[in-house]
Amino acid sequence: MAGWLIGIPVPFALASPPSWGWIVAANVLLGLNQGLTWSMTVNMKIDLVGPARRGLATGLNEAAGYTAVGVTALVTGYLATAYGLRPVPELIGVVFVVAGLALALIVRDTAAHVALELSQHTAPVPTGESTTLGATFARTSWHHPSLRGASQAGLVNNLNDGLTWGVFPLLFTDHGLGLAAVGLIKGLYPILWGLGQIPTGRLSDRIGRKPLIVAGMLTQAAGFVLALALLDTPLLAGVLSAVALGLGTAMVYPALIASVSGHAHPAWRANALGAYRFWRDIGYAVGALVAGLLADALGLNATVVAAAVLTAGSGLLAALWISEHRTAG
Template sequence: MEEAKLGLKENAAQFWLLVLINGFVGAMVGLERSVIPEFAESAFGISGHTALLSFIVAFGLAKSLANLMMGRLATRYTRKQLLLTGWLFALPVPWLLLYADSWGWVIFANLLLGLNQGFAWSATVVMKIDLVGERNRGLAMGINEFAGYLAVGLVAFLAGYIASATGEVTYAFVPGIGFSIAGLLLTVFFLRDTHGHVKMEAAQTTIPLLGSIWKDTTWRHANLGSVTLNGFVNNLNDGMLWGLLPVLLVTKGYSLAEIGLLAGIYPVVWGLGQLVTGRLGDIYCKKQLLTLGMLLQGMAVALLLFSGSYAVLVTALVVLGAGTALVYPNFLSVVAENTHPNQRPQSLGIFRFWRDFGYVAGAVAAGLFSDLFGLEAVLLGTALLTIGAGVLSEVRMCCTKKMLWQSKACAPNLC
């Protein structure tokens, strides 16, 4: 058997295969991002926040629990086996959406989609970290998230276009059949497992084992706990926008094609930006990049209060995408650089559990508080919460790389 080597260049073929596979993972969720409100109303007569709330809560709960399960199961099964499990969950999703005769079947489809995203996306993240080692880890995470979220944005636009051009919303789900089959076949026949790379890094690392993976990742560890909270808030505002942005745009008189385009701007900027921001995390202090990213997100959400202007709306979505791009790959690389290789899948699973539970909190908050206080109040509250999370990362976390401004450096046990 060929000896495992760490590094992006040394594992280029498998790394780029994982990038392609993660693009298909992102494409699966992009199918629904822009057309769910229209689908709910035209096919089932369900309008308003109730349909969106049930849809996003089902997806978010399933994905967050799948993240947690994936971390635990990674100690017993190979990464490739867990990725295959994720694709098996994906196969029925487009068929269920195409032939659903009640909203309950749509909810079931999105439970499966959440399980697919939790297992498959987590597996591709962990496998890329295994392959590249410590050097260029931020770049690797940037490329991973770029591929996934660029696919989300492009397929959101594609789904909106198909629905608008054909006049039949369900046709937007047809490409998902090809995405799920392609991802499964690539994984089965071409992808190799990374257990040899894990053993090699574990033998070389000086990172200490965490005393309690759950407690340290959730809050106790200054860097891990802060990143987990910021991840939760990041996805809270994403879940809120996923549910409310299409509704907001409909009330402003935008067409279905325009909504598809606008819904795609944010994830496309988010995806493209990570090619740069992941690499920045290999050079500059990650906590400062997180602080900047969360502040930009907060300001962008506040700008949505002026969404009556198309130019302001586009600007807000671009800024929101840029802010999310700053934080997303660096969340993952902070977790990776603060955990032992043998504990990393569990810690990443716990982080991703809390991060994606933010979808659920955001959807519930959007549905509940928008009815009580209106969309504008929800947007303002979300903006303030996001800015507060960014300030917390600046106060509590420490730096391991070159600083953009004077700040606290990490002690050896936190590096």
């Protein structure tokens, strides 16, 4: 509820901003809104479904969110074409805020499910293991091997997304593609990423999280290789790389969240998921910065090579650090 209340000013600030500062402020509020609301939907679904179906539940949650991002981009693009850039496209956000706040008011809290899970959990919190935010953040970021492996994989995965937004349009336009073709390439990636998480999330419940995490990171690395290897036919290179990146991300995303929830005790699971999502989502910003620095220093091709090497290395670290243990519950 707090997240949706914070989000109320966002569409109005974007619809008629008197200065650039209003745009910046709206993005700050939007970030807080997303951090609170989306994180809680992840926690609530994990609370509700239990260990056996966490991959499917998180896959559905992430697919719903990222598919909505794509659909909203299409709708606002149409509205901008028909009515101009402001204020109509931004005001669709009013509908989202009202709907989100209304749902937050009527949805049931899942605290009782966590309490039940804790009462039936076979393993108590080990003596001396702190459940505070600081201790859990350190445990998720570094001390616990599997959680460390998931955090670094999540960061690199989203670094790829930030990097492709900066590099791919320039790379493919330099090789003769127009805006429509570049838009197709960039659209395929999130569509496959979003919709693909439903079957991959379910698959992670069946075969385990680690195989999908490792294979997904290596598939993304292959996507970067394809982008360069087939540049003589840039449209084919772009489409195949987007397919590989989208499918690789779909393999990784729900499996990583389910893996973190499986390795975290219910007493500190929400804190662990928050720490993991911090590292994962900061990858967007890191990717944008890395893309700019490397492209300026080494060129676009070298930046894509560096992304492939980094992603493959992340997959190997995931294979080394992440175990397939799941918390009983």
